[in-house]
Amino acid sequence: DTEVTQTPKHLVMGMTNKKSLKCEQHMGHRAMYWYKQKAKKPPELMFVYSYEKLSINESVPSRFSPECPNSSLLNLHLHALQPEDSALYLCASSQGGLPKGLNTGELFFGEGSRLTVL
């Protein structure tokens, strides 16, 4: 069983809706990640938080807004999404934090939130 918990498991939303994806880990990890995965494709990095600060934004459109309220929680706020944003959104965490030079170790992934935008 994964120790990274994501909710909801499934989400259907219209293009005008505002929704949020949530992620939680209690392993004391200092880095948390959002990945997007389309069918039959590898996960693509979206955001990285290290020590609760946004460290990496992979040029993600502003309709995706990440938030890290504390070291255990990571949210992804969704607004005015497009149908092509439909995908599996994966949260992950790792023990070490960034910046450069620190070995963060393996990433632990949650089961993902399956998002469908109508």
Added chain:
Amino acid sequence: GESVGLHLPTLSVQEGDNSIINCAYSNSASDYFIWYKQESGKGPQFIIDIRSNMDKRQGQRVTVLLNKTVKHLSLQIAATQPGDSAVYFCAEKNSWGKLQFGAGTQVVVTP
């Protein structure tokens, strides 16, 4: 740009045989590599990792080989079982902690 890729998109293996999944990487500065297994409808699951100062690492029924000379990574699964059917991703991590995944190989275990 730098990338990680796999040679075979689909691998069909008979139950009980050994599986070998290959991966090529192009970023010679990468110093940490991970293999993940992803079953349908689930998130990637860590299998085994290896650092660049090693050329071989063994786990339970799995072995990862790293050849830095030709920038090649492989995952060997011994005595493949039906539960091994999944997509396998190799991934490399740079010093910023960015994990870049290869394209993935679908492993299908046949009886």
